Amino acid sequence: MSYPVFLSRLTSLDFSADAILDISNGGKALVLSDLHMGAGKRDDLDHNGELSACLLEDYFKNGWNLVLNGDIEDVQRHSLEKIQKKWTNLFRVFDLFAGVNRLYKIIGNHDEELLLRRAYPYPLYTAIKIETGVIPAFVYHGHQLSKIYVRYKNLIGAAIRYILKPFGIKNIFTARSPYKRFYIEKQAYAFSLKNHCLSIIGHTHRPLFASLGRFDYIKFEIERLCRDYPASSGADRTRIENEVASLRRELGKLKRKERRDVLRQSLYGDELTVPCLFNSGCALGKKGLSAIEITDKDIALVYWFTEGKGKPFVSRGSYKIQKLPGMPHRRVVLNQDKLDYILAKIKLMQ
Numbered sequence: 001m002s003y004p005v006f007l008s009r010l011t012s013l014d015f016s017a018d019a020i021l022d023i024s025n026g027g028k029a030l031v032l033s034d035l036h037m038g039a040g041k042r043d044d045l046d047h048n049g050e051l052s053a054c055l056l057e058d059y060f061k062n063g064w065n066l067v068l069n070g071d072i073e074d075v076q077r078h079s080l081e082k083i084q085k086k087w088t089n090l091f092r093v094f095d096l097f098a099g100v101n102r103l104y105k106i107i108g109n110h111d112e113e114l115l116l117r118r119a120y121p122y123p124l125y126t127a128i129k130i131e132t133g134v135i136p137a138f139v140y141h142g143h144q145l146s147k148i149y150v151r152y153k154n155l156i157g158a159a160i161r162y163i164l165k166p167f168g169i170k171n172i173f174t175a176r177s178p179y180k181r182f183y184i185e186k187q188a189y190a191f192s193l194k195n196h197c198l199s200i201i202g203h204t205h206r207p208l209f210a211s212l213g214r215f216d217y218i219k220f221e222i223e224r225l226c227r228d229y230p231a232s233s234g235a236d237r238t239r240i241e242n243e244v245a246s247l248r249r250e251l252g253k254l255k256r257k258e259r260r261d262v263l264r265q266s267l268y269g270d271e272l273t274v275p276c277l278f279n280s281g282c283a284l285g286k287k288g289l290s291a292i293e294i295t296d297k298d299i300a301l302v303y304w305f306t307e308g309k310g311k312p313f314v315s316r317g318s319y320k321i322q323k324l325p326g327m328p329h330r331r332v333v334l335n336q337d338k339l340d341y342i343l344a345k346i347k348l349m350q
Helices: 003-012 049-061 080-086 088-099 112-116 147-164 178-195 214-231 234-257 260-264 312-316 339-348
Strands: 020-022 028-032 065-069 103-106 127-131 137-140 198-201 277-279 289-295 298-306 321-323 329-338
Touching: 028 049, 049 065, 049 088, 049 298, 049 329, 065 088, 065 137, 080 088, 088 103, 103 127, 103 137, 178 198, 178 277, 214 234, 234 312, 298 339, 329 339
Parallel strands: 020 127, 028 065, 065 103, 137 198, 198 277
Antiparallel strands: 028 289, 127 137, 289 298, 298 329, 321 329
16 A cells, blocks of 8 residues: 555544544553563564563453454564464463453555455454544554655565575564654654544554654753752752663664664754654564553553563663562553643644
């Protein structure tokens, strides 16, 4: 499907009625993307497979809807049957959500082939609309916004299966190229601006909250801590010093990963970024996974990790760490805002 056709279908909601998830009356939805479930020895999800199953079972018990936003099974590399055999525990949890009509599965570029299967167990969507009662949120994977993918998807798929897979090369291309990420993000950002809605995407593997990435939030957090520092004393002052030092180290790591000219500029060409774009990130990291939680009142970017294996900035910072009862898995809210506040900013900043 070409980019113009995809956006045309998206804006006109040319999807079946059951592609609309209404959470306006106290509902809640978890958006998770890019699990890349495989069947090989170097599976992308190996680091977070058990964590994923445990946290999803907890969300199920607490009444959440589950939106799987693309690239869940990596059928470009492995057969669906082998993937299902390896990840029986995860599919068991998917079945729990599906059994009570709380599973919404969106296709991505690595699992788009599932649309051709007659016997696939779950309904598949190109995108869904979440009605919050405050502002609509469109959830779609985002690969449709890449002109290269749309034009050469068959060639890319063949290269992944017959070249990258045999050499054990993992799914890193979009995540390692800032220019490809920013191009896709700009298209999604422009769509949300034009249609006065939120976009929740995946594909780039880069968590975003209110149109900003981790690099921007680190700068804002350092500024906030510096403002608090003069009025602090004792242990509180020491804590701020340690947090700033930790954040500066993380900032340095991010600078080395990206090209500096890309980081200096506004990603979307605005002096004041409108908070309409979100990305749930991925589950490929060795130190945990991220997801988007959305209710009829607020939206949050959350980070899940296993105790002793999380990212250093979480344990060193002032984040409140929630423990999953009886398990070594932990949840942290990285960013959270009220939907009415986000709506007000979108209206006032356009």
